[in-house]
Amino acid sequence: MKISPVEKLFTTFNETAIILQEELSCTYLEALAETGENIFEGNVLQEGLSELSIKRLEKKYDELKLEDFSNEEIRKAYQLVILKGMKESAQPNHQMTPDSVGILIGYLVYKFNKNESIHILDPAVGTGNLLTAVLNNQMNKQSSAIGVDVDDLLIKLAYVNANLQQHPVQFYNQDSLEPLLVDPVDVVISDLPVGYYPDDLRAQDYKLKANEGHSYAHHLLMEQSVNHVKPGGYLFFVVPNGLFESKEASKLGEYLKENVIIQGFLQLPLNMFNNKSSAKSILILQKKGENVQPPKEALLVELPSLSSIKAMEKILSQIGQWIADNK
The missing domain is CATH 1.10.150.470 (DNA polymerase; domain 1)
Incomplete structure (x- = not known):
């Protein structure tokens, strides 16, 4: 065989x-x-x-x-x-973005970013699987990237991953919420680690810090990402479905309204997750800047099963049409 x-x-x-x-x-x-x-x-x-x-x-x-x-x-x-x-x-912080999600985000990055070259940041790069899936989908574009992760084993796996695929990626082994000494990028992608950030002192540097107790790490990472993307640049986050229902949601909503335009919210199929409470979506944002116009209406999609080729082809064609109409 x-x-x-x-x-x-x-x-x-x-x-x-x-x-x-x-x-x-x-x-x-x-x-x-x-x-x-x-x-x-x-x-x-x-x-x-x-x-x-x-x-x-x-x-x-x-x-x-x-x-x-x-x-x-x-x-x-x-x-x-x-x-x-x-x-x-079996380390709980070692989780990988599903393949189909990485390829879908790669498609979205390619479609939304019209430049011939693209510089991408993943502030929670893990093993580099999401980042390299996205880079592999940037056909005919000159692409380079930055990956940041606090876990030294994961970053080493990511570094080897990028080398084997010959992608030009700079890696930083540090807490992504410490100052990042990188130039602004065209696109940020991240499967955001959800939970509380233990360093209350560092969290004070962020507008999205909690008024009391620990702040949400995923909120702070969104703010850090917005700080490091160019005006007009895009951000693609894998987020919990209940992102806008938490106790800090109103503060997050205000911050996003002030700094970005919500381009889309794509709900991933529930059958990808063990239970409804762990279900996730892809949030698409664009940083405000000169000549950046909000879409006529945001792209709101409930994705079909990602293994159904016919249903996915149909939805991707609809997404492509929406991008053409709104760009």
């Missing part, structure tokens, strides 16, 4: 990660970052490995030619091995 390119890549990533995991006495995800770096550099970089393991790794690396695979094949295979590792480590 012929194996697919994604399966072939998965097998190499997985088998070489297991060898390194045993040799280095580290977690599977740490070993995965190490093997990804080896594949990118074309060399076994770790010291102190047994001769047998080095030979086994070299044999598997030699059999793999990255140029034989598309970026999407590399991204999907790498995503699958990361998911395997996450199941083993």
Whole structure:
């Protein structure tokens, strides 16, 4: 039976990660970052490995030619091995944006941004799966990006992910709500981590800080994102459906009204989530600026099952028509 390119890549990533995991006495995800770096550099970089393991790794690396695979094949295979590792480590903050959502956001970014070149920021980049899915969908555009994450293992996986797909991405391993020393970007994308931000002192720098107690991290990240996008630039956030129903919602609403135009709210299918309370949507914003006009009416869509090709084609065609009518 012929194996697919994604399966072939998965097998190499997985088998070489297991060898390194045993040799280095580290977690599977740490070993995965190490093997990804080896594949990118074309060399076994770790010291102190047994001769047998080095030979086994070299044999598997030699059999793999990255140029034989598309970026999407590399991204999907790498995503699958990361998911395997996450199941083993079961860390609650290690969650990945579903594939279909990443590809949909990539389509939206491509359609909304008319420039020939595009510079993207993801302030909660995680393993880089959403960011690289979006970059892979910017056909014929010169694209570059910035990824920020406080988790040093996730950022290393993201760095390897971008390298294997040859995307020009700068990574910053820091708290995204600390000052970001980056130039304003054309587009911000983020699957916003939802919850409370523990640093009340840092939160004081933000208009969206809570009047009492901890502030919402996802609100502060939205404000940080608006601060770092150019006037007229777009922001695509994966947000909880109840974003505008929380106790801080009125303050968020006022802030958004003052600084951005709400272009759209796309509700993801409920069958993607374990329960209704964890359901999410894609919020599309545009930063106010010269000649930035609000749409005749915002794009409000309840998306069908993302696995239904016919229904998705129909809705994407409607979204394309809405963008053409409103731009």
